[in-house]
Amino acid sequence: MTQMSGLVEHVTCLGCGCSCDDIVVAVRDGRIAEARGACALGASWFGDGRVPAIARAGGSNVSIDAAIDAAAALLDEARRVLVFLGTDISCETQRAAVEVADTVRGVVDGISSSSVASGILAAQRRGRVSATLGEIRNRADCIVFWGTDPSARYPRYASRYAPEPAGLFLPNGRRSRTIVAVDIGGARGPADADVRLEVPPEQELDTIAALRASVAGRSLGTERFGPALADVARRLAAARYVAIVYDAEPGALPAQPARAESLTALGQGLNAGTRACVTPLRGGGNRIGAEAVLTWQTGYPMTVDFSRGHPRFRPDDGPRALVDAGAIDAALVVGRPLGLPFAIDAVHTVAVGPAASDAACEIAIDTGVAGVHEGGTAFRMDDLPLPLSAPLPGPPVAADIVRTLAQRIGARRARRS
Amino acid sequence: MSDRLRITGGAVYDPANGVDGDVRDVCVLDGRIVDALPTDAPRLDAHGMVVMPGGIDIHAHIAGSSVNHARRILSDERTADPTAAPALRDAVPRSGTGGTVPSTFTTGYRYAGLGYTTVFDAAVAPVSARDTHAQLDDTPIIDAGFFALMGNDAYLLQQVAAGERDRARDYTAWLLGATGAYAIKIVNPGGVELWKRNIRTVKSIDDTSGVPGATPRAIMETLADAAATLALPHPVHIHCNNLGLPGNVSTTLDSMRALSGRRAHFAHAQFHAYAGGNGKPWASGAKQLIAYINAHDEVSIDVGQVMLGHATTVTADGAVEYLLHASSGRRWVNVDVELETGCGIVPYEYRDAAAVAALQWVVGLELFLLSEDPWRVVLSTDHPNGGAFTSYPELIRLLMDRAYRDDRLKAVNQKLLAGSALADGLAREYTLREIAIITRAGPARQLGLANKGHLGAGADADITIYARDANIAAMFSTPRYVIKAGELVVEEGQLRRAPPSRRLYVRPPYDDAVMRDLSAWFERYATIALANYPVAPPRDAPVPVGAGA
Numbered sequence: 001m002t003q004m005s006g007l008v009e010h011v012t013c014l015g016c017g018c019s020c021d022d023i024v025v026a027v028r029d030g031r032i033a034e035a036r037g038a039c040a041l042g043a044s045w046f047g048d049g050r051v052p053a054i055a056r057a058g059g060s061n062v063s064i065d066a067a068i069d070a071a072a073a074l075l076d077e078a079r080r081v082l083v084f085l086g087t088d089i090s091c092e093t094q095r096a097a098v099e100v101a102d103t104v105r106g107v108v109d110g111i112s113s114s115s116v117a118s119g120i121l122a123a124q125r126r127g128r129v130s131a132t133l134g135e136i137r138n139r140a141d142c143i144v145f146w147g148t149d150p151s152a153r154y155p156r157y158a159s160r161y162a163p164e165p166a167g168l169f170l171p172n173g174r175r176s177r178t179i180v181a182v183d184i185g186g187a188r189g190p191a192d193a194d195v196r197l198e199v200p201p202e203q204e205l206d207t208i209a210a211l212r213a214s215v216a217g218r219s220l221g222t223e224r225f226g227p228a229l230a231d232v233a234r235r236l237a238a239a240r241y242v243a244i245v246y247d248a249e250p251g252a253l254p255a256q257p258a259r260a261e262s263l264t265a266l267g268q269g270l271n272a273g274t275r276a277c278v279t280p281l282r283g284g285g286n287r288i289g290a291e292a293v294l295t296w297q298t299g300y301p302m303t304v305d306f307s308r309g310h311p312r313f314r315p316d317d318g319p320r321a322l323v324d325a326g327a328i329d330a331a332l333v334v335g336r337p338l339g340l341p342f343a344i345d346a347v348h349t350v351a352v353g354p355a356a357s358d359a360a361c362e363i364a365i366d367t368g369v370a371g372v373h374e375g376g377t378a379f380r381m382d383d384l385p386l387p388l389s390a391p392l393p394g395p396p397v398a399a400d401i402v403r404t405l406a407q408r409i410g411a412r413r414a415r416r417s
Numbered sequence: 418m419s420d421r422l423r424i425t426g427g428a429v430y431d432p433a434n435g436v437d438g439d440v441r442d443v444c445v446l447d448g449r450i451v452d453a454l455p456t457d458a459p460r461l462d463a464h465g466m467v468v469m470p471g472g473i474d475i476h477a478h479i480a481g482s483s484v485n486h487a488r489r490i491l492s493d494e495r496t497a498d499p500t501a502a503p504a505l506r507d508a509v510p511r512s513g514t515g516g517t518v519p520s521t522f523t524t525g526y527r528y529a530g531l532g533y534t535t536v537f538d539a540a541v542a543p544v545s546a547r548d549t550h551a552q553l554d555d556t557p558i559i560d561a562g563f564f565a566l567m568g569n570d571a572y573l574l575q576q577v578a579a580g581e582r583d584r585a586r587d588y589t590a591w592l593l594g595a596t597g598a599y600a601i602k603i604v605n606p607g608g609v610e611l612w613k614r615n616i617r618t619v620k621s622i623d624d625t626s627g628v629p630g631a632t633p634r635a636i637m638e639t640l641a642d643a644a645a646t647l648a649l650p651h652p653v654h655i656h657c658n659n660l661g662l663p664g665n666v667s668t669t670l671d672s673m674r675a676l677s678g679r680r681a682h683f684a685h686a687q688f689h690a691y692a693g694g695n696g697k698p699w700a701s702g703a704k705q706l707i708a709y710i711n712a713h714d715e716v717s718i719d720v721g722q723v724m725l726g727h728a729t730t731v732t733a734d735g736a737v738e739y740l741l742h743a744s745s746g747r748r749w750v751n752v753d754v755e756l757e758t759g760c761g762i763v764p765y766e767y768r769d770a771a772a773v774a775a776l777q778w779v780v781g782l783e784l785f786l787l788s789e790d791p792w793r794v795v796l797s798t799d800h801p802n803g804g805a806f807t808s809y810p811e812l813i814r815l816l817m818d819r820a821y822r823d824d825r826l827k828a829v830n831q832k833l834l835a836g837s838a839l840a841d842g843l844a845r846e847y848t849l850r851e852i853a854i855i856t857r858a859g860p861a862r863q864l865g866l867a868n869k870g871h872l873g874a875g876a877d878a879d880i881t882i883y884a885r886d887a888n889i890a891a892m893f894s895t896p897r898y899v900i901k902a903g904e905l906v907v908e909e910g911q912l913r914r915a916p917p918s919r920r921l922y923v924r925p926p927y928d929d930a931v932m933r934d935l936s937a938w939f940e941r942y943a944t945i946a947l948a949n950y951p952v953a954p955p956r957d958a959p960v961p962v963g964a965g966a
Contacts, residue, residue, distance in 0.1 A: 009948070010946045010948040010949050012949070021945055022946055092551075099509060102502070102511055120489070123489065123490050123750070124489070124490050124492050124493070124748075125748065126748050126749075127490060127742075127748035127749040127751075127763075128486070128750045128751070128752070129749075129750075129751045130751065131752060131753040131755075132753070132754050132755045132944075133755070133944050134755025134756060134942070134943060135613070135754065135755045135756075137942075137944060138755065138942055139753075160944065161944065166941075167942065168571060168942050240614070268749065271739060271751070272743070274615050275612075275614070275615045275753075277751075291489070292485055292548065293551075295485050295488050296484075296485050296488065296520060296521045296551075296552045296555060297513070297520055297555060298513065298514060298520055299491070299492070299495045299513065299514035299519070300492060300495075300514075301489045308499075309502065309512060310500055310502075310513070310514070311499065311513065311514055311520070312496070313492050377547055377548075379548075383482060383485075383545075383548075383752075384482075384545060384548075385547040386547075386945065387547065387949050387952075387953075406509065407509075410509045
């Protein structure tokens with residue numbers, strides 16, 4: 001009998017991209033009794049740790065082994081397979097999932113293509129000026145929250161990273177910093193900001209351009225934006241280290257698609273005279289890990305097509321278009337099927353992940369949740385890797401199942417060649 | 418795969434054991450070189466071919482957060498260089514993409530395809546070491562390790578400033594073990610921290626504008642002493658202040674003199690060997706620099722040759738990349754890494770017609786051609802900074818074939834070449850023995866890898882066999898056979914096996930007292946729990962450290 005009660009310290013939470021790694025999980029009777037230190041979002045992400053543990057194929061419950069065999073056959077025989085990287089899986093699982101896509105010459109994608117594609121493409125054109133969260137915590141004396149108040153979707157951002165903590169160069173914490181809230185229509189910055197700039201949504205890009213011009217000393221015409229913009233530009237230029245923070249995940253209002261590129265240009269311009277970074281807020285479930293793994297294995301961070309026997313970057317021809325066109329006949333969803341760009345019952349689908357058996361698909365194999373029932377690696381919103389704990393015993397480990405699946409598909413192909 | 422193999426009839430170049438092209442057998446048993454095998458052991462006919470130990474890259478950027486940041490912005494160049502999965506017998510073959518910063522599996526396949534079997538990533542932010550290990554796990558065949566960036570670590574700088582050299586050493590030892598790193602790396606000592614404070618130039622190695630007391634000199638001395646006291650297999654690995662700036666050869670010489678008498682490896686020396694500046698035009702400082710190196714046995718370098726063509730500059734030295742971005746208008750990535758280091762990336766092209774690029778190309782070749790001790794002057798392009806590792810065969814041709822080199826020299830911009838040694842005519846042509854030293858035996862010695870870079874009994878059976886070719890670049894770009902730990906990975910020029918690679922790292926002992934102090938530091942400033950900082954130990958045993966190693 002494994003230890004069914006006790007405290008597990010330094011647990012990493014994947015409830016959002018903050019990836020707080022200071023959670024103490026109290027386990028009682030094989031369930032999570034409490035996630036101490038977690039915010040409401042985190043507490044809900046941990047839940048009580050109960051997940052189903054079913055393997056299903058052909059409409060009935062089967063052994064895991066039989067389910068993997070059926071999945072290998074389905075994916076091996078399909079004309080064109082979509083592999084989708086959902087949430088709550090480790091990088092180890094993602095690595096095996098990309099191997100499946102490569103082996104069956106499928107298409108692989110994750111959540112990023114429907115959330116941060118514009119930012120990824122902007123970085124490919126222009127680059128990035130970024131910093132890890134600790135640098136913002138310890139160094140940023142001027143923080144611009146661009147159309148976002150992190151407290152709603154990233155509850156501990158303010159207390160762990162900025163603006164509250166004291167840092168190496170900010171001994172007085174919040175009082176050492178200037179907080180600028182840029183309110184873009186209804187997307188408002190923090191209520192207690194020191195400075196506010198109201199921006200009508202249709203003027204967002206013009207405003208960024210005017211800030212760029214002001215920072216570069218080219219202020220002719222920017223006076224029509226009013227004294228508030230001139231004041232913000234002055235504060236940015238006078239700061240020691242500026243952090244511009246925006247929310248890259250889809251929200252209630254559609255974000256300006258050119259925002260990431262424009263803010264990057266502003267951040268790059270600021271670095272001519274002072275130091276500055278532009279950092280997106282990102283969601284949880286290790287979606288950043290999916291980008292990292294795809295990038296190192298294929299060279300591309302999202303929407304990769306292996307149909308010609310090598311990776312091709314297809315940002316304009318993603319899974320949704322392929323499914324709609326009838327070009328995909330089978331899918332492997334690895335992870336929690338959040339943010340799927342297609343109807344799961346539109347094609348023959350194998351789901352492997354937490355609560356996969358809840359999904360309306362042909363073959364389902366339930367696994368544990370990365371960070372609750374299985375360890376491994378996950379990435380924080382700033383691309384830093386963190387270890388995952390496994391405070392609870394649980395269903396089969398996703399990485400093992402996907403690796404076995406990859407091996408069986410490989411073996412089927414090797415037998416034919 | 419047989420566990421025994423006799424390679425017969427080849428001309429063996431094994432400089433570490435004094436073998437210089439002699440025709441003799443090389444015997445392999447269970448992944449190691451042995452003196453003899455029974456006569457019925459399987460044979461590999463290498464008649465007419467050249468047999469060398471597997472290549473060793475002492476300084477490249479192949480895995481880690483900075484490399485992945487570079488990969489994700491280079492979709493344009495890699496679209497033009499897709500690589501299909503090879504036909505492998507022992508592993509699931511993986512496709513990938515190339516360009517100047519290839520994907521992981523392609524990196525392993527291409528290095529092995531060039532006859533390289535050991536590679537070190539020269540710059541890993543300790544806080545992202547877990548990322549590097551994961552990427553190396555997906556980089557097959559080549560044994561790999563990495564150097565941990567420490568020259569701008571905020572905790573370490575405070576210890577240096579306080580004169581707490583013992584604590585600094587203990588921290589260094591802890592950090593190496595916690596990250597699974599192989600050696601201490603310094604990039605622009607103190608200068609990356611200055612860049613984060615918007616101070617963009619380091620005036621000298623005694624610049625006091627950073628953490629008081631933690632001058633570049635003090636940082637280099639502290640870490641060089643730490644490496645020596647811990648008896649690490651590789652000494653401190655230094656990227657000097659003022660990379661890429663005219664006149665920087667004086668900084669480089671000052672840094673070498675500061676560590677006089679201490680072992681130190683100076684990385685990509687070409688980028689640190691420019692005269693001129695202060696209103697004078699750029700010029701080669703190679704003669705000055707190599708004269709010092711020739712006279713000082715404690716110094717080793719890798720050259721960091723610039724290869725004319727496409728490159729991607731990737732470095733922890735963020736300030737340099739801002740300058741390159743500002744002067745070239747090219748896209749630019751900067752990532753400031755918390756309390757430890759920086760990262761800058763600019764995709765770049767060294768053009769024949771560009772005066773500075775031509776000078777850089779010449780400076781690198783001068784360092785090679787004026788060097789008197791090939792054991793201490795290692796071949797590198799600082800991949801992908803001076804050019805991709807796939808350009809090594811071309812570089813070897815430039816060193817071995819004077820007529821070819823002189824033709825190339827005529828084609829480049831001459832504006833800054835007046836007075837350079839190469840322009841005045843350097844007749845030297847490297848021999849195969851010297852190539853075997855600068856690509857195998859020398860880096861193995863500098864890295865302290867007792868079982869690599871040679872073909873004596875007990876060595877790892879990492880062996881490359883080339884068919885001779887009048888075109889040296891063709892010969893070195895397609896080895897006929899490559900053997901890794903006794904396994905034939907390349908047969909008849911085709912990649913056939915891709916075994917997992919081994920990890921090379923150290924785990925030096927330290928006084929636990931440092932942990933109390935470090936724990937308080939983490940509580941105040943870090944965003945990751947100290948308990949979550951160390952990586953899981955690699956499955957391979959660490960490379961031993963200490964006087965008895």
